[in-house]
Amino acid sequence: MQRILPETDLEKKLMSLGAPFIEENQVLDELFQVVGSDLEEGKELSPEIREQVMDEIGEYFFRLDMNYGPDIKLDCLAILEEFWGVADRETCQKSLENIRTQGHRTKFNVLRSALPSDGSIDAVSMEKFRQIFRFDLEEGQELQMSDADYSKLALWVQRTNKYLKEPGILAWDASRYIHLVRLSFVAGHLSDIQAWSEILKLAPLIEGRFSNWMDFSQSLLIGRTFWSGSDDPRVKSICEKLLGHPASPWQFISWS
Numbered sequence: 255m256q257r258i259l260p261e262t263d264l265e266k267k268l269m270s271l272g273a274p275f276i277e278e279n280q281v282l283d284e285l286f287q288v289v290g291s292d293l294e295e296g297k298e299l300s301p302e303i304r305e306q307v308m309d310e311i312g313e314y315f316f317r318l319d320m321n322y323g324p325d326i327k328l329d330c331l332a333i334l335e336e337f338w339g340v341a342d343r344e345t346c347q348k349s350l351e352n353i354r355t356q357g358h359r360t361k362f363n364v365l366r367s368a369l370p371s372d373g374s375i376d377a378v379s380m381e382k383f384r385q386i387f388r389f390d391l392e393e394g395q396e397l398q399m400s401d402a403d404y405s406k407l408a409l410w411v412q413r414t415n416k417y418l419k420e421p422g423i424l425a426w427d428a429s430r431y432i433h434l435v436r437l438s439f440v441a442g443h444l445s446d447i448q449a450w451s452e453i454l455k456l457a458p459l460i461e462g463r464f465s466n467w468m469d470f471s472q473s474l475l476i477g478r479t480f481w482s483g484s485d486d487p488r489v490k491s492i493c494e495k496l497l498g499h500p501a502s503p504w505q506f507i508s509w510s
Contacts, residue, residue, distance in 0.1 A: 256446040258318050263507075266308070268453050269316040270503040271425070271460065272432030274474065277492045281314045286501045293500040308506055315503045318439045318449050330441040338434060346443040350434060350452050354459060357427030361390065362411070362480050366422070369412045375405070383408050414476050421463040425470045426477020428460050467497055467504040 260266045289307045292299065299307065314321060334340040340349055368382045369375060375383075384404050399407075432453065439449040464470045471493040479485050496502045 256318075257450065258446065259312055260316050260450075264457060265450065265453065266312065266316055266503075267507050268456055268460070269312075269432060270507050271428045271456075271470075272436065273315050273496055273503055274429055274471075274489065274492050275433040275436075276315050276320065277496060282495060282499045282501055285310065285314045286499070289501055295500075304506075307501075311501065311503050311506065318436055318446060320436055320440065323440065327440055327442065330437045334434075334437050334441055334443070338437070340434070340438065340443065343438075343443045343448075346434070346438040347452070350431060350455075353427050353431045353434070354455060357424075357431075358477060358481050359421075359423045359427050361386070362423050362477070365408075365411050366415070369408060371415065373412065375408055375412065380404065380408060383411075411480075417472055418476060419465075419469060419473075421469075421473055423473055423477030423480060424459070424463060425473035426475075426481065428456060429474055431456055464509050466509055470509075471497060 260269055286293070289310045292303050292307055320326070334346070338349055340346045364386055365383060368386055369379055387404070387407070435444065435449050435452050438444045439446065444452065464473070475490055475493060478489055496504045499505070
């Protein structure tokens with residue numbers, strides 16, 4: 255029998271990193287209908303009730319199959335191939351390794367380091383920033399960006415210093431890593447044993463890197479904006495809901 259749910263607190267914490275992708279389907283309110291009577295404001299949960307609530311949260315947020323299973327296998331296969339370049343186990347594991355070792359955070363950190371920390375951007379720094387940004391473009395790939403676009407991006411990257419702590423945009427890489435494992439499991443590229451093994455490989459990268467879920471969500475949102483090129487109010491709303499909703503896994507799993 256396949257193991258769909260986490261068995262340890264560490265596995266639950268790691269699965270919680272992918273909560274923003276799960277909440278895209280707006281499951282928190284549905285979950286609250288199940289456990290809401292136990293989550294009255296100011297009410298302290300007994301260990302038994304807390305465990306029951308966590309079990310229900312797990313059915314929505316911790317499952318490898320995202321509570322859909324084979325019903326979405328074809329969708330997952332298409333998403334993986336179109337958006338992740340993943341077509342089989344080999345390309346899946348290669349993509350997961352890339353996120354663990356580099357991800358989007360590596361390029362972001364190099365771009366940040368190219369800019370002065372005092373808020374100014376001179377011509378030399380701007381040219382270095384431009385070269386770094388274009389460095390990993392594939393041969394023949396054109397990037398339609400004007401000088402004004404580069405300046406706007408550089409200013410934005412520089413401003414993120416006010417909001418990001420040492421991990422940078424690690425949360426974004428961690429969250430999409432968990433989502434990639436889930437998609438690959440449902441698609442059949444990974445067995446349950448392989449999926450949990452890949453998930454646990456993320457632990458050394460993430461443990462002790464964030465003080466709380468607020469820091470994590472800030473890191474995630476900035477990382478997603480860097481990847482997409484624009485803010486997404488919907489994703490910001492999802493993170494805000496996960497931070498404040500009484501049935502959110504982020505309310506029950508601590509970084510300390």
